[in-house]
Amino acid sequence: MPTPALPRPEYPRPQFVRRDWLSLNGAWQFETDQGDSGLERGLLGRDLDREILVPFPPESELSGIGDTDFLEAVWYRRVLTLPSAWAGRRVLLHFGAVDHDTTVWANGVEVARHRGGFTPFTADLGDVAGPGEEVTLTVRARDSRSGPQARGKQAVQYANHDCNYTRVTGIWQTVWLEPVPDLHMRRPRITPDLGGSAFHLELPLSGNRPGHRVRAVLSDGDGEVCRAEVRADLDLAPRLHLPVPDGRRHEWGPGSPHLYGLRLELLDGSGEVVDSAESYAGLRAVGLRGKAVTLNGRPVFQRLVLDQGWYPDGLMTAPSDEALVHDIEIAMAAGFNGARLHQKVFEERFLYHADRLGYLVWGEFGDWGCETGGSSGDNQQPDASYTGQWLEALERDYSHPSVIGWCPLNETYQKLHDRITQLDSVTRAMFLATKAMDTTRPVIDASGYAHRVAETDIYDAHNYEQDPAAFRQLMAGLAKDEPFVNAYENGAAYSQPYRGQPYFVSEFGGIWWDPEAAAAQSGEDRTASWGYGERVRDEEEFHARFEGLTGVLLQDPNMFGYCYTQLTDVFQEQNGVYRFDRGTKLDIERIRAAQTRPAAIEADKAVEEGGA
Known part of the structure; x- marks a missing residue:
């Protein structure tokens, strides 16, 4: 299968989609650090000796590395210019998942640490580099062969065996950039209420400011179903209630996976939209009845x-x-x-x-x-x-x-x-x-x-x-x-x-x-x-x-x-x-x-x- 110019180019967070973003998948500098001595040897400040195709892990064929030995630590480096069209906004650097113990530097400044190989994390580049400026991103991922770590099915012996598989180290999900205003929305929590024929929405914010409001608009194939708007200056997670009229009520389930569209907006005191994102939701309920689910x-x-x-x-x-x-x-x-x-x-x-x-x-x-x-x-x-x-x-x-x-x-x-x-x-x-x-x-x-x-x-x-x-x-x-x-x-x-x-x-x-x-x-x-x-x-x-x-x-x-x-x-x-x-x-x-x-x-x- 031919390797695309930009591997895995699709938007990685489909339930909270902002218009502006930039995938950083593709070629990065790469170096194996078998003794985990790279920081002392100056890897933070120089070019690395190989190239890898992100987001594929270095043990995989698709990465271009294909090294299935134990990799105690690996380093990544990429130099880029942040889009000037994002002027006036902070730039967030997102990692879908990196295995296992990760440190991220921007222009030599540590901007994130994360422990755990299965979950996402974010670095805020706003205090280090802004739109139109060049930034050098460096990532070190440690993946010790011993010691406590949630590994799933990754083999702890050298070779695959029984139902244990080839290990994964370093970046293995999409890396991407996203500009946000200083005051912005964070990922919503959407709770379906089938009994009440509604959705309950919590919309966390990075902070509060007088006069600001949040708005949510629910839609289906026939257009807008309902909307709700509440103050955003009091609560770090404003709550919105979105009732679904009987005639627009569609349950989600196997054979009928109906999804509603959901537009989320943060408005300033003058009513101007300062942050927005698209999402979706399914109206369904999971219950227990005796021995039945x-x-x-x-x-x-x-x-x-x-x-x-x-x-x-x-x-x-x-x-x-x-x-x-x-x-x-x-x-x-x-x-x-x-x-x-x-x-x-x-x-x-x-x-x-x-x-x-x-x-x-x-x-x-x-x-x-x-x-x-x-x-x-x-x-x-x-x-x-x-x-x-x-x-x-x-x-x-x-x-x-x-x-x-x-x-x-x-x-x-x-x-x-x-x-x-x-x-x-x-x-x-x-x-x-x-x-x-x-x-x-x-x-x-x-x-x-x-x-x-x-x-x-x-x-x-x-x-x-x-x-x-x-x-x-x-x-x-x-x-x-x-x-x-x-x-x-x-x-x-x-x-x-x-x-x-x-x-x-x-x-x-x-x-x-x-x-x-x-x-x-x-x-x-x-x-x-x-x-x-x-x-x-x-x-x-x-x-x-x-x-x-x-x-x-x-x-x-x-x-x-x-x-x-x-x-x-x-x-x-x-x-x-x-x-x-x-x-x-x-x-x-x-x-x-x-x-x-x-x-x-x-x-x-x-x-x-x-x-x-």
Whole structure:
């Protein structure tokens, strides 16, 4: 695929769009700093020795570097002139995501530090350089191979192994500039109120000034629906109420993903618009009713797929915006109506496409294991940056209607009878932070293994049993409020007891099928090919197993959904419905038919009629 002159040129923040902006994707100077001694060696003040294509990480082919060794630190440098047309405004420098510990300098002056590889941050260049002036931007990203860090699926060994993938270091999402007035709007929080047929809007400001007001205008395909205007001189986050008349009321959901347009404006004392942005919103509600999770008051069986969000040539960075759309489209073609966005905070444009296509997603953080016992084999031990990063993710994604739930932790555990209770503290802190930030969506305290918060909204388990008959036996207890739970080998529970919450199997399947490996290999060489359980012998056996496993869950009226592992193969993990390059390796119509047969409809109907 030819490299575009400006890679990933699309606007990176589609729910808060300002007219003026400048992408800084493209060629930057680059240098690896293996000893993390670059500051002492003067890298801040000189040209760097290589060139990289931003926003692709240096481990990726698309970056032009392709170095998959451990990169202790990397440096970026770019010299540019800020647009003179932006005169009279401050210039903000935005980073979509940089892995992991980042320092940013402008003309040698430190303007930002950020710790966490999955969430955005901003540097204000206004006190260093202004429109029409030249500025030298320098970025150092540290990514230590040891020590606490939320890494998601990045391998901590040298090579890829099992379900651990090639590491990502440094810039891996869009870098861009944006001019704003001294007093300007910040990202809004849009809360749909389906019961009240309205939207509630909080519009944070950088400050207050006498006479200023904020205005919001809601629209649909027929034009303006309503508008609201309030004072902006009293409150750092003015609140606006946008009622939707019955005749203009359109619910958002799968099959009908209606989005309203939303124009936001900050006006000065004379009524002149001094800052404006375009946004959008979806009118929908997520609720809990017994063991059901409802969307707009109706149970919707969630046929989710585990989406790792990795690409052969870009790693965690999609090669194009079209690739993000394609991942949603192939999932829906296979019969899934949503996904767990697994072990990473996906770039925001994925959520934008999920919003407009009616695709349900569970937002996650990029941790895995979160062990607190100090094992040398797992350095994803939680620290303060976990909660800080997670709050940044929640703030960024709060207003996306496609996000129907949150899952801050995944497969947490600690040693049996361990006296260390740090895991409980971290899990509770992240759960409470999520609930404080967002009261409108259900929260799973931790997906699989250790449910440490008794009041978690959702209870789940991971079960990779490959025999459908044995799987059915393991899943049979939910009707008696005795669901399958993850436990230690001796049967001791990881978790607080189940208390009747909505329950689903949030990871299952993972059926190991690699046609080429099956033809070329004898035995089960997990170096070249890896998956759960015993690899099926042929495609027919795959479909029989898939239909059997999904059928167990589709036919259970007490189950609100499931999440199948996984959408695509990823490197050596050969258990996807599609190949790593998104090519077809299975009869997708059979995959879809297995999930849309009458049993699925009957399960939905039973839940709705029983009120369970």
